[in-house]
Amino acid sequence: MDRRDFLKKTTVAAAAGAGLAAAPAIARSTIKWKMVTTWPKNFPGLGTGANNLARLITEMSGGRLKVKVYGAKELIPAFEVFDAVSRGTAEMGHSSAYYWKGKVPEAQFFSTMPFGMAADEMNGWIYYGGGQKLWDEVYAPFGVLGRPAGNTGVQMGGWFNKEINSLEDLKGLKMRIPGLGGEVLKRLGGTPVNLPGGELFTALTSGTIDATEWVGPYNDLAFGLYKAAKYYYYPGFHEPGTILEALINKKAFEALPKDLQSIVLNACKVVNMEMLAEYSARNPGALEQLVKEHHVEVRAYPDDVLGQLRKVSAEVAQELAGQNAAAKKIYESYRSFLEASRKWTKISELAYLEARDGKR
Numbered sequence: 001m002d003r004r005d006f007l008k009k010t011t012v013a014a015a016a017g018a019g020l021a022a023a024p025a026i027a028r029s030t031i032k033w034k035m036v037t038t039w040p041k042n043f044p045g046l047g048t049g050a051n052n053l054a055r056l057i058t059e060m061s062g063g064r065l066k067v068k069v070y071g072a073k074e075l076i077p078a079f080e081v082f083d084a085v086s087r088g089t090a091e092m093g094h095s096s097a098y099y100w101k102g103k104v105p106e107a108q109f110f111s112t113m114p115f116g117m118a119a120d121e122m123n124g125w126i127y128y129g130g131g132q133k134l135w136d137e138v139y140a141p142f143g144v145l146g147r148p149a150g151n152t153g154v155q156m157g158g159w160f161n162k163e164i165n166s167l168e169d170l171k172g173l174k175m176r177i178p179g180l181g182g183e184v185l186k187r188l189g190g191t192p193v194n195l196p197g198g199e200l201f202t203a204l205t206s207g208t209i210d211a212t213e214w215v216g217p218y219n220d221l222a223f224g225l226y227k228a229a230k231y232y233y234y235p236g237f238h239e240p241g242t243i244l245e246a247l248i249n250k251k252a253f254e255a256l257p258k259d260l261q262s263i264v265l266n267a268c269k270v271v272n273m274e275m276l277a278e279y280s281a282r283n284p285g286a287l288e289q290l291v292k293e294h295h296v297e298v299r300a301y302p303d304d305v306l307g308q309l310r311k312v313s314a315e316v317a318q319e320l321a322g323q324n325a326a327a328k329k330i331y332e333s334y335r336s337f338l339e340a341s342r343k344w345t346k347i348s349e350l351a352y353l354e355a356r357d358g359k360r
Ligand code: CA
Pocket: 155, 213, 214, 215, 239
C-alpha cells in the first residue's frame, strides 16, 4: 500500500468513526413533547387513540421526538386543551373541535355537524375538498394546527330514562350533548349541558342530568351508562362522523426538522384511519353485550321527531354561518361538498347497503 492509499483508507476509517461518535449527540438532542387530552387516561378508543398517536411519533422518529400523553385533569382540565396548546403549555393536544365553540364557533365544522357528513365524506372534504385549508385559516390566529386524528363514525343518539315518542318528550329535558346538537335540543325546549366524558355516569345517576349522549356502544359500555339509563336511542343525528383532532403548537412544529414534521403529520393520518377501524370492529360486539347481558332497550327516534330535528339542524347551521365571514366561507364549502356527496352516496353506499339488506 502506498502512502496515498494509506491516507485515503485512514480518512475513510476516521469518517466512519466520526459517524459512530455522532450517535450519542443525536440521542442527547431528543425532543420531548407533551400531549394533553380531553379524555380520561387510556379511555378505550379516544384515550388509546391519543396513546397510539404519541407512540407512533416516538417510534417512527426512532425516539428523536418523544411524546408523553396526559389524560384529562392530569396537567390541565378536559376543556382547556386548545388553550394549553395555543400558549405552548403542551406542544400537542387530542380532542374535538366542537369543544371550542365558545371561543371559535366556526371550529365546529371540523368536528361534526347535525345531519352533516359521515366519516368517509369528512375525510374527503378535509383531505381533498379544501377543508384542511379552511381549518388552518381558522386556527392560524391561535398559533395552532389542527389535523384529523381519529373518527368515531356515526354515534348513538343517547341514553334516556323515558321513551322519546314525540317532540314533547324533549321539552324540559336536561341532556349532556355538545356542539350544535345541543343547540338543536335547546330550540326544541330542552336544556343542553356539556360535561367531560369522565363525569357523565355520576351526573346521570345523581339526576344532575336527565339524559346523555357519549359516543356509541364500545365507549358507552366502558362508562357503564347502561346502569344509569334504560333506553338507548339511535341514530346519532347530531354526530354522524365526528373527527377527533390532533392539535399542534405551530411554533413547536416549525422548529422541527422536515422529517419529524412529516412523521407528526403522517402519524395523525394513521391514527385517523385506525380509530375508525377500531370503532367498526368493537361497536357490534359491545351493542350485543348491552342488549343481551345488560338488557338495554334499543329504540329508533320516531320519524317525525327526526324530521323536526333535521329542520332545526339546518336552521342552526345557517345561523352559525351568519356569525362571521369565516363561518360563512366554511359553511359554503361544507355544504357544497355535502350536496355533491349526497348524490353520489345515494347510488353507491346507500343503494348498496339497502340492497345488501334486501330492501330493494
Ligand atoms: Ca358524542
